[in-house]
Amino acid sequence: MNWEQLLSTKRFGLEFYHYKHDDRSEFQRDYDRLIFSAPFRRLQNKTQVFPLPGSVFVHNRLTHSLEVASVGRSLGVEVSRKLKQLKELDFTYLDEIGAIVAAACLAHDLGNPPFGHSGETAIATFFSEGNGLKLKPLMSKEEWKDCTCFDGNANAFRLLTHQFKGRRHGGFVMTYSTLAAVVKYPYAAIHADQNKQKFGFFISEKDDFTRIANELGIPKSIVNTDRYTRYPLVYLVEAADDICYQIMDIEDAHKLKILTTEETQKLFFAFFDENRKLRISQTMNLVTDINEQISYLRSAVIGQLIEACSTVFVENEDAILKGSFNSTLMKQLPDRLSEAYRECEKIAFMKIYRSSEVLDVELAGYKIILTLLEHLVEAVLHPQKAYSQQLLMRIPEQYETDSPTLYGKIMSILDYISGMTDVYALDFYRKITGMNIPTL
Numbered sequence: 001m002n003w004e005q006l007l008s009t010k011r012f013g014l015e016f017y018h019y020k021h022d023d024r025s026e027f028q029r030d031y032d033r034l035i036f037s038a039p040f041r042r043l044q045n046k047t048q049v050f051p052l053p054g055s056v057f058v059h060n061r062l063t064h065s066l067e068v069a070s071v072g073r074s075l076g077v078e079v080s081r082k083l084k085q086l087k088e089l090d091f092t093y094l095d096e097i098g099a100i101v102a103a104a105c106l107a108h109d110l111g112n113p114p115f116g117h118s119g120e121t122a123i124a125t126f127f128s129e130g131n132g133l134k135l136k137p138l139m140s141k142e143e144w145k146d147c148t149c150f151d152g153n154a155n156a157f158r159l160l161t162h163q164f165k166g167r168r169h170g171g172f173v174m175t176y177s178t179l180a181a182v183v184k185y186p187y188a189a190i191h192a193d194q195n196k197q198k199f200g201f202f203i204s205e206k207d208d209f210t211r212i213a214n215e216l217g218i219p220k221s222i223v224n225t226d227r228y229t230r231y232p233l234v235y236l237v238e239a240a241d242d243i244c245y246q247i248m249d250i251e252d253a254h255k256l257k258i259l260t261t262e263e264t265q266k267l268f269f270a271f272f273d274e275n276r277k278l279r280i281s282q283t284m285n286l287v288t289d290i291n292e293q294i295s296y297l298r299s300a301v302i303g304q305l306i307e308a309c310s311t312v313f314v315e316n317e318d319a320i321l322k323g324s325f326n327s328t329l330m331k332q333l334p335d336r337l338s339e340a341y342r343e344c345e346k347i348a349f350m351k352i353y354r355s356s357e358v359l360d361v362e363l364a365g366y367k368i369i370l371t372l373l374e375h376l377v378e379a380v381l382h383p384q385k386a387y388s389q390q391l392l393m394r395i396p397e398q399y400e401t402d403s404p405t406l407y408g409k410i411m412s413i414l415d416y417i418s419g420m421t422d423v424y425a426l427d428f429y430r431k432i433t434g435m436n437i438p439t440l
Contacts, residue, residue, distance in 0.1 A: 001321045005217040006232060007093035007100070008177050012161060012212065013170010027099035030178045031069075034106045037172070039159060040065070043109060045421035047116045047361055061109050064244060071302060072105035072240035073098045078310035079236065086314060101236045103174075104181035108237060111155025113418040114425040115365025122369035123150040123414065124197075131374055135406065142203040143407040145189040147414075149197045153184050155418050157201045161208045164398040164415070176212050181237050183209060186218070186228035204411060219323060229323030239309045239329040243302055246344050251298050253352045254291075261290055267347060268297045270340035271304050305341075308333050365422070368429045372417055375432050380409040391432070 009026035024032070034040050043062035076098030083089045113119030126132045127147040136144055146154070160179060161171040185192070185200040186209070192199040201209045212218075213228050221227040254264040269277055280300050284293045309329040316332070319325040330341065379388035380401050392401055399412040420428070 001217055001219070001229070001232065001323070003089065003091040003094060003321075006177065006180075007091065007096065008175065008216060009093070010176050010215060011170070011173050012176060012179055012208070013163075013168070013173050025093075025096055025099060026175050027093075027096050027103055027178060030103040030174050031099060031106060033172060033174070034103060034110075039110050039419065040106065042419065042421050045423050046109075046112060046114055047365070047422055061112060064248065065106055065109050067248060068108065068237075068240045068244045069102045069105040071243055071306060072237055073102035074306050075236045075240055075310055075313075076101035076233070078306060079313050082310060082314040083317065087317065097233065097236075100175075100177050100181055101233050101240070103178045104233065104237045105240050107156060107160060107174075107178070107182050108184075108241060109152065109156065110159050111157070111418060112152035113155075113369065114420050114422045115361060115369065118362035118365045119369050119418070120150055120152055122366045123373065123417070124148055126370055126373045126377075130370060132377060135377075135410070138406050140203075140407075142188065142190045145192075146202045146204075146407075147410060149189045149192060149199065150414065151189070151197070151199055152418075154189070154199055154201050154205075155414070157183055157209070158205050158415075159419075161205055162415075165400050166398055176215050177231075177233070180212055180216055180218065180231035181233040183231065184234055184238055186213070186230055186234075187224075187226060191224070191226040202411070204407070221323065230320075230325075232317075232320045235313060235320065235325075235329050236309070239305075242328070242330050243305045243309070246341065246348060247298055247301055247305075249348055249352055250344055251294060253348075254294055258351055259347070261294070263347070264294055265297065267340070267344050268294075268301050270343060271301045271337055273336070276300075305333075305337065308337055365425075368425050369417065371429055371433060372425065373413070376413045376417070377410065380413055381406075394428075 011026070040062070043065055044060055046061040080094055080097040083094065113123060115122075124147070127135070127144070127150075132147065135147075139147070157179070159171070160174055160182065163169050163171060183200040185198045187199055188201060188203055188206055189197075189199040190203070209228070216231065218231055219229050221229055250259065250264060250267055253259040254261065259267075269280075272280065280297060284296055287293060287296075312329045312332045313320070316325050331338075333341065375391060376395075379385075379391040382388050383392060383401075395401055395412075395416050399416045400408060401412045403409045403412060417425070
């Protein structure tokens, strides 16, 4: 792969070029297009980890995506600077790496269903263990795998590229480079690892990704020809997400008093040597507000990780472009940073992700998603029934519930459900069940 071909302003679905009337770059236009989109706004009412705000404001999918985009831009700018300085590279659009990564970061969670990862699990379980299992003989192996391994990553790519009924050809009509940077796992579900079940696009979008890969010069993997090599900037998007997900969750846990101030400071200070600890402590002591102190400490940790990840990327640039870099940037951090990050992961799993507040939302969300699927899938399978007709009238016309194929019908329901906010899903659940359950 080479940077000249990888950094392209060509837009997906756009057959001819429209003259732009401002000084924004094409990649900045991608970012702005996402910011003003309805799917992005809906992220404000989708769970990140903790239940949506009560008396203490914690992160939702929207604030998380904005922070990931900020970190991603910084990573991209640093990588661009170091490539020009250390590698003496200077290709067209090299200075735009930060803008491309920021836009891809904004889009990385667009495909996530309500209630976090619990929503993904509920969808997959409906087909692999629930009433949806009866549909298996009616689908191809590839189509069935998309359903039983439903993943927000693949759904984000679909949302960005799929032409919904009455909508624009090419979906969001993003640049090829931004779209490629969103696809974390460049292969279909049928070729995913059995233990991870992660994949980058549904079989319905396979040809779309192939088109993007061919345009940007992304080759097939030498080890597994059913997969593509990762687009280089995916590593930066992934690192930005990992940094924010882990570090911001620790700060949220402190605000919610799941972690004490002492525990939080210990976790964050572990990222620094003694000299840096001293300088950070001196700055922290200028204020007495505990949350402000933790906020400053968190920002220092993120800055340290940005510098380290950008260095790892540039040091491994040759391997990344050859497609032989088989790791993540976070796994190649220097020992001190790596050990500190692993400790944050360990504490987060023990005290945050298994906390009662998180589990309560996951349990409720799981039940809600399963119920919606049972009713809506039944409706598209038997649209002639009176109750089915009432349900189908609730679904916006952009979703092709009258698709000529079973797979198309099922995907239209998954498009509809995955686009719901937590509150919308709960409200719809109450309406179709006639039940009144506690507000989440």
